[in-house]
Amino acid sequence: MLFRFLRGSKALFILGVLFAVLGSLFELIIPRITGYTLDFVIGSSGSGGPSSSLAGKLLALFGENTELREHLFAVALLIALLGFLAALCKYLFRVTNAKGAETFMMTMRNQIFAHIESLPFSWHMKNHTGDIIQRCTSDTNTVKRFVADQLTTVVRSSIFLGLSLFFMIRTNLKLSIVPLVAIPLIIAYSAYFHKKIAKQFLECDENEGILSNIAQENLTGVRVVRAFGREKYEQEKFAKQNQKYTSLWIRLCMFLSAFWGTGDLISGLQIMLILVFGTKMCVMGEMTTGELITFIYYNAMVIWPVRMLGRVISEMSKAGVAIGRIAYIVNSEEEADAKAALTPDMNGDIDFQDVSFAYTDHDNLQKVGFTVKAGTTCGILGSTGSGKSTLMHLLDRLYPVGSGKITISGVDIADIKASHLRKNIAMVLQEPFLFSRTIRENIAMGLPEDTPEEEIDRRIDEAVEIACLKETIDGFDKGLDTFVGERGVTLSGGQKQRLAIARTIVQNAPIMVFDDSLSAVDTETDAKIRNALLERTKGTTTILISHRITTLMHADRIVVLDKGKIVESGTHEELLKKGGLYASIYDIQTLKEDEQ
Numbered sequence: 001m002l003f004r005f006l007r008g009s010k011a012l013f014i015l016g017v018l019f020a021v022l023g024s025l026f027e028l029i030i031p032r033i034t035g036y037t038l039d040f041v042i043g044s045s046g047s048g049g050p051s052s053s054l055a056g057k058l059l060a061l062f063g064e065n066t067e068l069r070e071h072l073f074a075v076a077l078l079i080a081l082l083g084f085l086a087a088l089c090k091y092l093f094r095v096t097n098a099k100g101a102e103t104f105m106m107t108m109r110n111q112i113f114a115h116i117e118s119l120p121f122s123w124h125m126k127n128h129t130g131d132i133i134q135r136c137t138s139d140t141n142t143v144k145r146f147v148a149d150q151l152t153t154v155v156r157s158s159i160f161l162g163l164s165l166f167f168m169i170r171t172n173l174k175l176s177i178v179p180l181v182a183i184p185l186i187i188a189y190s191a192y193f194h195k196k197i198a199k200q201f202l203e204c205d206e207n208e209g210i211l212s213n214i215a216q217e218n219l220t221g222v223r224v225v226r227a228f229g230r231e232k233y234e235q236e237k238f239a240k241q242n243q244k245y246t247s248l249w250i251r252l253c254m255f256l257s258a259f260w261g262t263g264d265l266i267s268g269l270q271i272m273l274i275l276v277f278g279t280k281m282c283v284m285g286e287m288t289t290g291e292l293i294t295f296i297y298y299n300a301m302v303i304w305p306v307r308m309l310g311r312v313i314s315e316m317s318k319a320g321v322a323i324g325r326i327a328y329i330v331n332s333e334e335e336a337d338a339k340a341a342l343t344p345d346m347n348g349d350i351d352f353q354d355v356s357f358a359y360t361d362h363d364n365l366q367k368v369g370f371t372v373k374a375g376t377t378c379g380i381l382g383s384t385g386s387g388k389s390t391l392m393h394l395l396d397r398l399y400p401v402g403s404g405k406i407t408i409s410g411v412d413i414a415d416i417k418a419s420h421l422r423k424n425i426a427m428v429l430q431e432p433f434l435f436s437r438t439i440r441e442n443i444a445m446g447l448p449e450d451t452p453e454e455e456i457d458r459r460i461d462e463a464v465e466i467a468c469l470k471e472t473i474d475g476f477d478k479g480l481d482t483f484v485g486e487r488g489v490t491l492s493g494g495q496k497q498r499l500a501i502a503r504t505i506v507q508n509a510p511i512m513v514f515d516d517s518l519s520a521v522d523t524e525t526d527a528k529i530r531n532a533l534l535e536r537t538k539g540t541t542t543i544l545i546s547h548r549i550t551t552l553m554h555a556d557r558i559v560v561l562d563k564g565k566i567v568e569s570g571t572h573e574e575l576l577k578k579g580g581l582y583a584s585i586y587d588i589q590t591l592k593e594d595e596q
């Protein structure tokens with residue numbers, strides 16, 4: 001899964017590996033030189049070592065063995081030089097790797113965000129915001145650590161380890177049996193633990209998700225918490241979850257400590273065995289002192305990478321979990337259009353044909369059928385939960401219809417390009433969401449992309465006028481450039497709804513839907529907005545949803561929805577005459593208004 005994010009960073013990672021190989025080679029020559037010097041320069045054998053030895057060749061550059069004995073500082077200089085080159089390679093490795101990892105992360109963040117934006121609405125409804133955010137922050141950070149630290153450590157350690165073993169075998173094959181047996185053992189032991197630990201990490205992560213969800217919900221719902229005096233209850237709920245989360249981590253840390261401790265023990269044994277056998281072989285004359293020193297030197301050098309490898313492998317289990325959690329997002333299917341998606345004229349009739357739909361198991365809409373003639377206004381009346389918003393979700397193709405179909409100008413919306421469909425249906429939602437931007441920017445969101453610059457201000461002003469928002473905006477010092485949302489002024493429910501209406505009006509779409517969007521506006525302003533709209537939207541096909549009869553009594557046709565079914569339809573007068581549900585709701589509502 002991670003390969004898809006490699007764009008732009010692949011070359012850097014390859015360069016990094018190259019530096020790792022070079023650095024390891026420089027570092028691994030040093031013990032050889034030490035051993036050679038001990039045996040042939042200082043040692044009794046005096047003249048000439050094996051001429052094929054790389055260390056011998058390097059030292060020969062500085063002079064004969066006998067000469068070198070007089071000038072040992074030359075040997076020291078060579079070792080210092082090699083040490084410097086190794087350090088330089090390590091530095092370059094770190095730099096290229098850091099660059100690679102950051103580029104990798106940037107690509108990953110961009111791709112995940114773009115993908116989330118194109119996931120279907122139903123996906124967003126199904127998944128908790130807190131959980132998605134956690135996957136995008138904490139999990140991507142884990143992956144970053146994986147790529148920037150762990151993976152590079154594995155690559156570098158493996159290279160170093162491979163080369164070290166090669167050099168050890170060349171120094172003394174018999175003694176190499178000890179590390180050759182111990183190293184795979186340590187790694188296998190790590191892998192075993194790694195498997196065990198993965199499950200615990202998953203549990204920890206899930207519980208962290210629950211914890212951040214509680215916190216997030218309390219932050220967004222802070223008013224409700226205060227209003228109902230639920231602070232103590234929420235605190236206790238948080239504390240309980242926090243306790244659970246903490247004890248899971250403690251258990252995990254204990255597990256990890258045992259793992260690391262055992263690793264230390266095995267490494268200690270490895271050193272001991274080499275000392276015992278190596279010394280014995282030296283005494284028996286099977287190897288020279290220089291070779292033993294070289295070998296011990298190498299063995300000390302590999303202990304650290306092996307331990308690191310073990311540790312990193314165990315840490316990588318966490319990345320495995322995080323990668324899985326990100327993969328869940330990345331592998332979720334994007335919203336797709338039919339192969340030959342159409343972009344028909346949207347000025348025709350909207351036809352709901354026996355539309356049925358269920359969110360889960362029980363029917364939220366049952367065989368709903370009615371037509372909104374082009375250019376007319378259709379009212380939909382129904383109590384809360386009767387399925388009005390659901391019907392509009394289906395019209396906007398946020399969910400696929402269960403059975404039946406919806407057509408616009410005779411074309412099934414399932415065949416229409418989603419972007420074309422939504423561009424042409426301007427929808428005001430019951431609970432409008434405003435971005436933390438200026439009022440102007442919030443309204444301009446509705447403007448089609450091809451709006452000419454000089455038109456923008458005029459259209460925004462016109463929309464503000466129709467939505468009865470002018471007075472409100474004039475009341476702010478900065479007018480249209482006032483910030484709304486978390487960092488700016490807080491608008492009332494009715495003001496927000498009117499801003500959302502303005503945002504929809506600038507869209508200039510042939511179909512307009514007002515989903516309970518005047519519910520928080522007083523009846524007088526409601527009427528004013530409707531009249532202004534009527535003027536402006538002549539020829540626009542309009543769907544007006546409300547539970548308030550006065551809002552939609554002037555519509556050309558009214559459909560009454562109850563528990564997901566159409567119970568009656570007709571004009572205001574026809575429905576009153578019928579004396580059914582509509583008439584009784586009308587009686588109740590007018591009675592209330594008379595009382596007021």
Ligand SMILES: Nc1ncnc2c1ncn2[C@@H]1O[C@H](COP(=O)(O)OP(=O)(O)O)[C@@H](O)[C@H]1O
Nearest residue numbers: 125359364382383384385386387388389390391
């Ligand atoms: N995302 C959802 N998942 C499951 N059920 C839902 C969802 N949204 C709405 N419902 C249910 O569908 C029914 C109709 O809801 P809705 O269309 O919002 O009603 P209305 O807009 O008429 O008030 C309700 O019973 C509601 O509980």
Ligand SMILES: [Mg+2]
Nearest residue numbers: 388389430516
């Ligand atoms: Mg609704």
